[in-house]
Amino acid sequence: MLCYPIADRNFYLKDTSSYFLYLVSQLLFTYFEAGLIDKKNLNGLAKISVRCEFIGYIGSVSLKVKELRNINEDEECLLSTIGVSIIRGIGYAEEEAKLRFKKLMKRLSVIQDFADGLMALADIRDGKGLLSAPLLLPLAGLLSALISTRKNWISC
Secondary structure (H helix, E strand, O other), rough: OOOOOOOOOOHHHHHHHHHHHHHHHHHHHHHHHHHHOOHHHHHHHHHHHHHHHHHHHHHHHHHHHHHHHHHHHHHHHHHHHHHHHHHOOOOOHHHHHHHHHOOOOOOOHHHHHHHHHHHHHHOOOEEEEEEHHOOHHHHHHHHHHHHHHHHHHHHO
């Protein structure tokens, strides 16, 4: 196993796709408000946008799971380094705490994307089916909002 720091190689890919989907959805509704798109075409285009958003969540979750595996490898490497360091009297408590916090935030991010993907799936299905239960979707939205608040609170 190689011990190297994790670089978020997928950072630009994730943010670019999120911004692109946001831009497309905003353009659709702006054009609708301006009268450039009629109601019939807006529904079809909105469905395409939601499907793309759902695919984006699937990709985001898979990338974050891969990053979690890398974090686990780094954690194993750090733990082996800590074992040797204890013998030499060197401490790595701060690095271990940072890595565990990063792992926790990445797990929360996976849960948030899963909840957002569930809401996008409900939009695709027009609120029909078992996954569109009246209690499940609001709880998924609340969970996503709480995780987002936590992530933004930390960054301030």
